[in-house]
Amino acid sequence: MPPAPFDLVEMEANETLPRTYTRDELLDYLEQCRQKYQETISTLTTEQAYRLCQFPWGEIPYGELFIYTLRHVQEHAAQLHLFLGQQARKSMGDM
Numbered sequence: 001m002p003p004a005p006f007d008l009v010e011m012e013a014n015e016t017l018p019r020t021y022t023r024d025e026l027l028d029y030l031e032q033c034r035q036k037y038q039e040t041i042s043t044l045t046t047e048q049a050y051r052l053c054q055f056p057w058g059e060i061p062y063g064e065l066f067i068y069t070l071r072h073v074q075e076h077a078a079q080l081h082l083f084l085g086q087q088a089r090k091s092m093g094d095m
Helices: 024-040 046-050 062-093
Strands: 052-055 058-060
Touching: 046 062, 052 062, 058 062
Parallel strands: none
Antiparallel strands: 052 058
């Protein structure tokens, strides 16, 4: 579960988005995530990396889940980069 003030939102049917978070809240959350990820990776044993994690769509080794998550975050970062670039061009056109 994410720390306060964040909510776990899976975007199911009829679910509303949470409020817009402040820049400081997002930066604090990013730092917490970085620390947790670094701590988890630095203490990961071989046995833990091979432990299977089960999901409705199948199972995957815990270590492979890290790679999957990294790719997923990269995808969202690219989407955000694209969106911000589009917004910057729009605002430059207003000048």
